[in-house]
Amino acid sequence: MHTGIQSPQGVWWKPVRGGEKLWVGIAFAWCLVLFAMMPLWHLRGGQNPSGIRSKVDPQAFMARTQEFIRTYQVGTENGIPVVEPPPGSDIYLMGMMWSWQPVLRLRKGAQYTLHLSSFDVNHGFSLLPFNINFQVVPGYDYGLRITPTEAGDFRIVCNEFCGIGHHLMIGRVIVVDESEPAAAGASSGAAIGGGNL
Amino acid sequence: MAKEGLPPGIVNPPRPLPEKAGESPEEHRTPGTLVLVLVFLAAFVVYYFVNWKLLSFVWRVG
Amino acid sequence: MSADFRTCPTTGLKVHAQADRLIKANAVVGVVALLIGGIAALLLLLTRWQVVHLLPADWFYRLLTVHGMNMLIFFILFFEMAILYFASAVLLNSRVAAPRLAWFSFWLMVAGALVVEWTMFTGRADVLFTSYVPLRATPWFYLGVILFAVGALLVVAIFFATLIVAKKERTYTGSIPLVTFGAATAAIIAVITLGHGAAIYIPTFLWSLGIGNVDAQIYRLVWWGLGHSSQQINVAAMVAVWYLLGALTVGSVVINEKISRIAFTLYVLFISMAAAHHLLVDPGLPPTWKVWNTSYAMYLAVLASMIHGFTVPAGIELGQRLRGYTKGLFEWLRRAPWGDPGFSALIFSIIIFGFVGGITGVTFGTEQINIIAHNTLRVPGHFHATVVAGTTLAFMGLTYYVIPLIFRKKVAFWPLARIQPYLFAAGMLIFSVAMTFAGTFGVPRRHYDISFAQAPFDFQFSPAVDLVMTAMAIGGLLAITGGAIYIAITVWSVFFGKPLEAEVKA
Numbered sequence: 001m002h003t004g005i006q007s008p009q010g011v012w013w014k015p016v017r018g019g020e021k022l023w024v025g026i027a028f029a030w031c032l033v034l035f036a037m038m039p040l041w042h043l044r045g046g047q048n049p050s051g052i053r054s055k056v057d058p059q060a061f062m063a064r065t066q067e068f069i070r071t072y073q074v075g076t077e078n079g080i081p082v083v084e085p086p087p088g089s090d091i092y093l094m095g096m097m098w099s100w101q102p103v104l105r106l107r108k109g110a111q112y113t114l115h116l117s118s119f120d121v122n123h124g125f126s127l128l129p130f131n132i133n134f135q136v137v138p139g140y141d142y143g144l145r146i147t148p149t150e151a152g153d154f155r156i157v158c159n160e161f162c163g164i165g166h167h168l169m170i171g172r173v174i175v176v177d178e179s180e181p182a183a184a185g186a187s188s189g190a191a192i193g194g195g196n197l
Numbered sequence: 198m199a200k201e202g203l204p205p206g207i208v209n210p211p212r213p214l215p216e217k218a219g220e221s222p223e224e225h226r227t228p229g230t231l232v233l234v235l236v237f238l239a240a241f242v243v244y245y246f247v248n249w250k251l252l253s254f255v256w257r258v259g
Numbered sequence: 260m261s262a263d264f265r266t267c268p269t270t271g272l273k274v275h276a277q278a279d280r281l282i283k284a285n286a287v288v289g290v291v292a293l294l295i296g297g298i299a300a301l302l303l304l305l306t307r308w309q310v311v312h313l314l315p316a317d318w319f320y321r322l323l324t325v326h327g328m329n330m331l332i333f334f335i336l337f338f339e340m341a342i343l344y345f346a347s348a349v350l351l352n353s354r355v356a357a358p359r360l361a362w363f364s365f366w367l368m369v370a371g372a373l374v375v376e377w378t379m380f381t382g383r384a385d386v387l388f389t390s391y392v393p394l395r396a397t398p399w400f401y402l403g404v405i406l407f408a409v410g411a412l413l414v415v416a417i418f419f420a421t422l423i424v425a426k427k428e429r430t431y432t433g434s435i436p437l438v439t440f441g442a443a444t445a446a447i448i449a450v451i452t453l454g455h456g457a458a459i460y461i462p463t464f465l466w467s468l469g470i471g472n473v474d475a476q477i478y479r480l481v482w483w484g485l486g487h488s489s490q491q492i493n494v495a496a497m498v499a500v501w502y503l504l505g506a507l508t509v510g511s512v513v514i515n516e517k518i519s520r521i522a523f524t525l526y527v528l529f530i531s532m533a534a535a536h537h538l539l540v541d542p543g544l545p546p547t548w549k550v551w552n553t554s555y556a557m558y559l560a561v562l563a564s565m566i567h568g569f570t571v572p573a574g575i576e577l578g579q580r581l582r583g584y585t586k587g588l589f590e591w592l593r594r595a596p597w598g599d600p601g602f603s604a605l606i607f608s609i610i611i612f613g614f615v616g617g618i619t620g621v622t623f624g625t626e627q628i629n630i631i632a633h634n635t636l637r638v639p640g641h642f643h644a645t646v647v648a649g650t651t652l653a654f655m656g657l658t659y660y661v662i663p664l665i666f667r668k669k670v671a672f673w674p675l676a677r678i679q680p681y682l683f684a685a686g687m688l689i690f691s692v693a694m695t696f697a698g699t700f701g702v703p704r705r706h707y708d709i710s711f712a713q714a715p716f717d718f719q720f721s722p723a724v725d726l727v728m729t730a731m732a733i734g735g736l737l738a739i740t741g742g743a744i745y746i747a748i749t750v751w752s753v754f755f756g757k758p759l760e761a762e763v764k765a
Contacts, residue, residue, distance in 0.1 A: 001219040001512035001577070004437035004502030004519075005270075005350055009216075012434060012516035017222070019231040020514055020569060027565040030238065031558035037249070038550045038626045046257040047627055049539060050546045078715040099715070111257075116542070122391045122475060124634045124703070128718060130255050131701035133633040135541045137475045138393065142542030147257040155718040157711075159634040159703035161387050163394070164317055167707040170714040202669030202757065204508070204659050205599045207269050211510025211582065218581050219512060226580070227514070227573040229588040234569050241618045248628045251699075255631060 049134065052113065052143035061117045061141060065092040069102050077103055077172070090115060090143075093156075093171070095123030095136045097163055100156050100171025108151045108175050116142040124160030127173065133159060148175040263354065267664060273430075274665075277358040278348035282341045282665050283753075284365055286658075289337030290749050292372070293651075296329030297742050304739070308732035309710055309725075316707045320387065323705060325379050327388025331489070331646065332404075333372050336411055338654050339445065339496050340368070343418040345665075346442035346499065351435065353425035357417055364413035371407030374399055387705065389486065392463060392478040401464035408460070412453045415446045437513050437520065438506070441499030444523040445492045448530065452492060455484030476543035483534035490646060491530045494564070495523065497612070497650040500657050501571045501605060507660050508602040509595060510582070511574040519570050525563035529555055536624035540633045549626050561621055568613045600680050604656025607684035612649030615691050616641055634705075637698030640691045647738075648687035655745050656680060662749070668756030672748050679748065683741030689734025696727045 002008060016024065042048055056064075068091065072083040081102040085091045087110030094101045096119040106112060116125055116136050123136040134142060156171035219225055264273045299322040305313040314322065348355045355361055377399070378384040384396035422443065425431060435443070459481040466473045502519075505511030513519060535552035538544055579591030596602045619641040623632035632638065662670050670676050700721050702709055711718050 001214055001581070002216060003506035003510055003578075004441075004499075004513050004574070005506045007431045007433040007436050008513075008516050009433040014515060014517060016515055016518055017225060019227050020518060020573065023231065023234055023569045024518065024562075024566060026238065027562055027569075028557075030241070030565075031554075031562050034245070034558050034561065034621065034625070035550075035554040035556050038554070041249075041627045042546065042550075045253070045627060046259070047252050047255060047630055048259045048546065049549070049626065049630055050259055051542065053542050053545065080715065121394050122479075126634065126701060126703055127256075128701045129721065131631050131635065131699070132255050132258065133540060133630060133635065133701075135479075135538075135633065137479070137542055139474060140476055140542035145257075145259050149256050155716060157701075157703055157706075157718065159706065160391075161320065161323075161394075161705045164320065164385070166320070166705075167316065167709075167711070168714045170711055170716045170718060172716050202671070202673045203663055204601050204670070205596045206508040206601055206660065207663055210269060211508070211578070214510065214512065214578070214581055219577055224581065225577070227576045229591060230569060230573040230576045232588060233572060234565075237568065237613055240614060241621075244618050245622050245625075248622050248625075248631070252628055252631050258630070 049144075051145075052141075054141045054143070055139060056117055056141040058117070058119050058138050061092075061094060061115075062119055064115075065094045065101060068092040073102070074105065080171075085112065088112070093125070094119055095125070095158065095162075095169070096120055098158070098165035098169035100158075100169065103172045103174070105174045105176065106148050108148050108177055110178075111145055111147045114144045114146050116144065121162050122160045123158050123162050123169070126157045126159040128155045128157055130154065135160065151175045151177045269664060272349055273352040275348050275354045277355045277361070278344050279665055281344045281355060281358070281361055281365065282349075282661070285337045285341040285344070286661065286665075287753065288369060288372075289334050289341065290746060292329045292333035292337060293742070294746050295376070296326050296334055297739060297746065299323075299326035299329065300735070300742075301739050304732060304735040306707070308728060309708075310729070310732075312708070317382070317385070319707045320705075321379065321382060321385050324385060324387050325376075328375060328379065331388060332407070335493055335646070335650065335654075336407075337368070339449075339492060340365075340411065340414045341661075342496055342500065342657075343414060343442055343446060344421075345661075346439045347418050347421035347425070350439050351422070351425035352430040353421055353428065355417065356420035356424045360413060361417050364410040364417070366410075367413070368407050368410035371403045371405070371410060374403030374406065378403065389482065390463070391482075392466065392473045392475055395467055398464055398467040401460050401467055405457070405460050405464060408453050408456045411449065415449045415453075418442070418446050434516075437516060438499050438503045440520055441495055441502060441523050444527050445495035445499065447527050448488055448492050448495055451527075452485055452488035455481055455488060459485060476541065479538060479541060480534075480543070483537040487534035487537060488530065490642070491526060491560075493646055493650040495526050497608070497653045498523070498564075498567045498571070500653045501567070501609060502574070504601050504605040504653065504656055504660075505571060505575050505578070508599050508605065509575055509578055511571070511578040512581070514570050514573050514577060518566060522563040522566040522570070525559045529559040529563075536629070539624070539626050539629035546626065553624055553626060558621070561617075564613075564617060568609065568617070571609060598677050600659045600676050601656045604652050604659075604680035604684075607680055608649050608653040608656065611644050611652070611684060611688055611691070615688065615695070616645030616649055619695055620645060632698065634703060635698035636694045636702045636704050639704050640693075640695030640698055643687060643694065644691040648684060648691060652680060652683060652687070655683065658745070658749055662752045662756070663759060666753055666756070667759045668752050669759065670748060671751040671756050672744075675744050676748050679741055679744045682744065683738055686734050686736070686738030686741055690731055690738055691734075693727045693731035693734055697724055697731060700724050700727075702728075
């Protein structure tokens with residue numbers, strides 16, 4: 001036998017043997033499993049990044065978000081409007097240097113279509129402490145059907161570098177129980193502790 | 198043996214093998230490596246499916 | 260002609276004087292870039308470790324750009340250029356084709372790198388490594404990258420020309436060695452990569468001058484054709500170095516030339532578009548596109564790495580067994596030269612690349628799982644295991660052979676050199692695992708302040724995060740110590756090292 005720095009002489013196209021053959025077979029089978037899980041999760045799983053995708057002009061998205069805020073605003077917090085849209089509705093969240101507009105008040109167990117886009121540069125939607133992450137790209141509307149499964153006070157951190165104020169960009173999502181009355185107004189909650197994962 | 202400042206592979210290079218060595222089925226065996234890669238595969242399978250499980254805990258999204 | 264060659268007393272290879280000089284120049288510049296990137300790494304680490312929180316925000320992001328460019332582009336590509344010269348001219352006993360063009364390319368790359376360094380350090384390019392449009396840097400930044408890429412492309416062309424020269428001048432018999440074949444696949448991937456680079460940096464350069472427009476999503480799509488494929492150059496080059504180090508340290512054999520070469524070819528065929536796994540939670544692309552381009556239904560590039568993960572250790576095992584280490588399952592491993600930094604670096608590179616980098620990478624690159632991984636610390640946790648503990652550590656191990664074989668010097672501070680791979684590997688292992696854990700709690704990557712001290716809303720991570728971030732800092736400091744030792748050894752050996760005895764000219 002020879003090493004990898006020696007030129008093989010003659011024909012080196014030889015049959016695979018023993019343990020190597022077995023391993024190539026096992027590894028290939030595993031690779032097929034890795035592939036199959038993705039379509040399978042689309043059919044059976046509850047978390048997929050598919051969404052309703054379309055191009056949108058940043059100005060138009062800004063206008064839509066402002067219309068959304070005007071319609072459902074219930075308060076203001078730290079200068080950011082708080083909105084409480086009805087369950088089942090289309091909701092808008094816009095990333096801009098360096099804030100998330102608006103603060104959302106959602107209902108546990110209800111489905112919403114969350115439209116994500118950016119007014120300026122790329123941002124990263126990261127819902128904490130759940131750790132749900134999506135890329136927010138200017139010029140594109142990412143419409144994700146979401147169902148909050150837990151009540152609580154959550155944060156949206158920006159996890160795509162967007163300039164010098166990147167680390168100041170933090171938004172808020174409040175999820176209330178089905179039983180709670182509507183438009184209670186946004187109360188400033190204490191910090192939430194603990195990772196869920 | 199190892200001269201200061203020189204890797205053993207240079208001071209005392211591995212003995213070259215005849216081209217015929219290791220070709221017979223009795224010699225051509227690597228059982229230790231097979232054990233190691235199976236440990237690797239087990240770790241891979243566990244980590245991969247643990248992550249699917251973690252994913253299933255978050256909000257429904259689609 | 261023959262006066263231009265020397266015969267290596269260790270390997271018997273005929274080494275062209277120009278190959279010698281080009282390898283030295285590229286390796287030295289690579290180590291300088293590693294030093295710059297390493298200093299940045301230390302400062303970044305001491306900032307992300309919230310207990311110290313050293314830098315102000317603007318310098319944090321600036322040095323993050325510096326760290327990315329120096330490590331992922333300048334260090335690694337200069338080193339890979341050296342490997343290309345070694346795998347073509349040296350391993351094939353050939354002269355370097357077009358040495359004057361080779362020097363021109365070298366200086367072009369140096370010039371491009373210097374322009375980029377200048378724009379970054381003067382705050383004209385605070386856009387991070389990925390420079391996602393519409394974040395805007397000075398046109399000089401994009402121009403510097405383009406110059407560097409053109410230089411690298413020319414070196415790749417010289418590599419292929421050298422293969423042709425060697426074949427024509429019959430400097431070797433039979434087929435090219437496996438290591439050269441692996442380097443050739445790295446070179447082919449480099450062409451694909453640099454093609455994507457041109458396709459995105461030229462329009463972006465024009466856009467920065469105010470000419471035309473670049474769509475933010477299209478930028479991400481094409482840029483990752485560069486950004487990811489360039490990591491695949493590293494993987495192919497690293498695997499070639501695995502086979503090389505195995506041969507040099509323990510005389511490991513090639514179990515089956517066919518399988519190893521097919522695996523290298525799979526990298527070329529199935530990786531270029533796999534940039535898709537950076538775009539799994541992007542709005543511009545449909546799920547069918549994402550699923551297909553992540554895997555091509557079969558994950559054949561993953562298969563390739565799993566094959567090499569078998570054939571490299573199996574080659575070591577068989578080589579050792581044939582030299583008499585036949586007892587039990589693992590005598591071949593126990594009795595291996597663990598005091599040889601080339602060997603220990605090789606083994607740790609394989610283990611951390613596979614167990615940490617490989618497993619996490621494939622898992623996060625799964626369409627849906629990416630939802631709980633994208634842009635968190637899990638991502639840099641993954642790629643520090645692949646490109647630092649994997650590729651860089653393998654290159655470090657190789658350096659301990661390059662110093663005597665090419666620079667003809669003794670390795671300085673030998674006792675330190677023997678432990679350097681252990682220190683670096685342990686540090687990187689702790690660092691990358693801790694980073695991956697922190698990401699599991701949603702800690703964002705590329706983030707100055709996860710205490711959100713000045714932000715409009717407060718947020719407190721789980722107390723466990725403090726613990727893992729401390730572990731990350733300890734691991735990082737260990738690895739940086741290992742890296743500093745490596746640079747000290749390299750620089751001292753090359754410039755002040757004891758020369759080896761004079762040898763016979765060919």
